[in-house]
Amino acid sequence: MDVQSQLLFIGSSAKTFKLWWQNERGFADWPKKPSTPEGV
Numbered sequence: 001m002d003v004q005s006q007l008l009f010i011g012s013s014a015k016t017f018k019l020w021w022q023n024e025r026g027f028a029d030w031p032k033k034p035s036t037p038e039g040v
Helices: 002-030
Strands: none
Touching: none
8 A cells, every 4th residue: 555545545534533522422422412512
């Protein structure tokens, strides 16, 4: 893998992880805040 494709792979992985992390936190906060979730 050359550097550019490696960076792309890392970037997409980071994006996926960030989405997953936001979802995990959102589900954890769900019982505490009945208001509509942010970022929709």
